[in-house]
Amino acid sequence: MSPPGESASLSDYRAALTTRGAAVPALFSAVGRLPVAMYALATLLYVQGATGSFAVAGLVSAGSLVGVALGSVVQGRLVDRLGPTRPLLAAAVLFAGAVSALIVAVEAGAPLALVVGAAAVAGAVQPALPGSSRALWSRLVPAGPKRAVAYNYEAISMEMFFILGPALAALLAAAPWPGIGLLVAGIATVVGTTGFALTPAVRAAKPEARAGSGGMLGVLARPGVLTVALAGLGFGLVVGGVEVGVPAVAAEAGSRILGGILISAWSVVSVLAGLIYAMRPWPRPLHLRLPVLLGAFGVLVAAMAAAGSSLVGLTIVMLVAGAVITPQVTAQSLALEVATPPGMATEAFGWVITAITLGVAAGQSTTGWLVEQAGPSAAFLAGGVAGVLLAVVLWVRRGSLAPSVDRTPLPAPC
Template sequence: MMGAQLVARFPNGMISLAILLHVERQTGSYGAAGLVLAAASVGQAIAGPVTSRWMGAWGMRRVLTLTLSVCVIAVLSLALLPLAVPGYMTLALLAGLATPPVQSAVRTIYPKLVNAGQLTPLFSLDASLQEIIWIVAPVVITVVSTQVGTVYGLLLVAVILVGGGAWFILSPQVGQVRIPRSRRAFGRVVMKPPVLLATVVGFLLIGACSAVEVGVVATFGHGGLEAGLVLAVFAVGSLGGGLAFGHRLIGPWAMARRLLIVTVGLSLTMVSLNVFWIGGTLVLAGIGIAPALAVLFAITTASVKFSETAEAFGWAGTGQLIGAAAGSAVAGILIDQSGPSGAYLAGVVFAIAGLLVAVAFVRFFPDLRHRDPAPYPDTEPITTALP
C-alpha cells in the first residue's frame, strides 16, 4: 500500500515544475507561469474535500478512476495544444479539479492497517518516505524538461499518472476499506479546531515551500541540473528530519518547535544565492518539514470520526494546495519585479506566519503524548429496555 501510493503520488512532485518550466518556456514570463501553476493548485484545493467526501458515497475506486481519467486528459492537452495564458490556466484548473484524492484515501486506510499504537510511527514514516518523491521527482522532471523538452516533461507526468494510479486503484486495500457516509453536513468537520489548525498551518508551510521552489528554479535557470539537485537536497533534509524526529510523541508545542527549524533555515537563504549556501540552508529548513507534516496528519486523525477522516484530510490538503498556489503566484510576481531573492523572502514570510499561528493557538493542539491518534469510531447511543 505504501509503495503503491508513493508511485501514484509521484507526479505531485513533478507537475508543478513541469508546468512552471513549460509555460515559462512558451510565454517567457515567470509571472504567467506562476498564474498557471496557481490555477492548477486552486483546482486541486476546490476538489480536495469534495472528491474525498465522494469516496464515502460512491466508493474509493469509482472516484479515483474518474478523476484519474480526466486529469490525464488535461495534462496531455497542456503538453500538446498551442495555447495562450488563459488557455493554459483553464486546462491547469481542470487538471487540478480532477487530481485523484490518493492522499486522503491512503490516510483514511492507514488506521485500518495497523493498531492504534502504531499509527503515529506510521504517519511519521509516511511523511518521511514521501520525501523520496521530492528528492527524485524534481531531478527527473528538470532533466527531462531542460535536456529533452518541456512537452516531454508533461508527457512523462501523464504516463506516471496512469501507471501509479492504476497500481493504487487495483490494490486490494482500496477495495476492502469502506468509508461510511458522514452524517455531518459538508464542511462541518473543518470547523473542529485541530482540523482548522491543520488546514491553516498546512497552507502556510506549503506556501513557504512552494515559494522557495519557484525561487530555486529562477535562481539556477534552465541551463543545468542545479535547480533539481538543490530541491532534492531540500527533500533530503526533510527525509532525515522525519526519520530522526518524526516518531517523537506529539504534544501541544510540537508544531511550533518544528516550524521554528523551518523558519530559521529559510531565513538564512536570504544571505546568499550561492548554490552551496542555498543547498545548506534548505537542508536545515527541510529537517522540520516532515516532522511538522506528521503532526498535521496525527492531529487531524485524532480529532474526527472514521467517516470524517477522508473529508478532513481533503480540507487539510486544500489548505496545502491553496498555500502552493499563493506561494507560487507571489514568488512569480516578486521574481519579475526584484529577482529570485523576492521568492525567498516570500517563503520566509509564510514560514514566520505559520510559526506565529502555532504559538498563538497552541492550546487548541491536542496532546497526543498519552493517547493514540486513531479516529473516533462511528457509533451512536442506542436505547435499551431495562429488565
C-alpha cells in the same frame, strides 16, 4: 488509543510496511504519487517549449494549482462517503481525458484561456491518491507507533517523489517532443491510481459512519482540523519563499542548475531527518509540536537571508532548515488523526493539501515580486516571517488539538 505522538523504532517501520494487505496498495500508490511533484514542472516545461513563453507557461501552471486546490476537498468528501474505489477510478478516467485535452490544446495552439482552463480541469480531477493512501493506513494498522510510522513513511516517500519527480520532468523535457514528460506523468498517475483502487484492501474499505457533514465547510468546521490546515498554510508560505529565493540566488551566482541541486539536497536532508525524528519526536505533546516545528522552520528560513551572497552560508542554513520539513508533514498527519471525526479523514487531508497548495502559490507569487524589488534575501525573510506569524496563531489555537478536546462527530445540519 495509544497517543499518536509516541516514538517509533526501525522495527516499527518494517512491521508497518509488511502489514497484511499493505504491500500491493503501497506499490501502486508509489507509482501514482511519483508524478505529484513531476506534473506541474512537466506542464510548465511543455507549455514553455511549445509557446516559447515562460509567462504563458506560468499562467497555465497556476491554473493547474488552482484546480488542485479546488478539487482535493471535493474528491476527499466523495471518497469518505462512497469509499475509495469508485471515486478514484472515476477521477483516473477524467484525469486521462483532461490531460489529453490539455495536450491537444497546446499542440493546436489554442487560445490561452482554453489552455489555462484545460490545465485547471486536469488539476481538479487529479486523483486524490495521497489522501486515500494515507487513510488506508488507518484501516490496516492499529493506532500507536506502527500507525505513526506508516504516516512517516507517507511523508518520507512524498519527499523522495519531490526529489525524483522534478529531475525526471527536466530530463524528459530534453526529448525531441517536450510533452513527453507530461504524458509520462499522466500515464503513471492513471496506472497507479487504477491499480491502487482495485487492490483487495482498498476495495474492502467501506465508508465509516458519519453523524453529519458540518455544513458547507465540512470537516474544516472542526477547530482542530482548521488548526492543522493553518499549519499547512504556513508551511506552504515558507516553502514558496524558498522555492523562489534559492533559484534567484543561483541565477545571481551564474548557475541556474545550482538552484535545483540545492532544493534536491534540501529534500534529501528532510528524508534523513524524518527517519531520525520519528525515533524520538520533540516536543512530545502533539498539540505543541505543530507551532514549535513551524516556528523553527520560519526562523531558520528567515536566517537564510543573513547569508547574503555567501553560497556556503546559505547552503548550511538551508540544509538545517530542511531537517524540519518531514517532521512537520508527519505531525500534520498525526494531528489529523486526533482532530478528525469518523468517516471524514480523506476530506480533512484534502483541506490540508488545499491549504499547502494555496500557501505555496501565495508564497511564490509574493516573494517573486519581492525578489524583483529587493533581491533574493527578501524572499527568505518574507517566507520566514510568514511562518513565524502562523506559528503564533497555532500556539494560540493549540488547545484545539489538546488530548482533552471532545472528538465526537459533527452534528447533522438542519
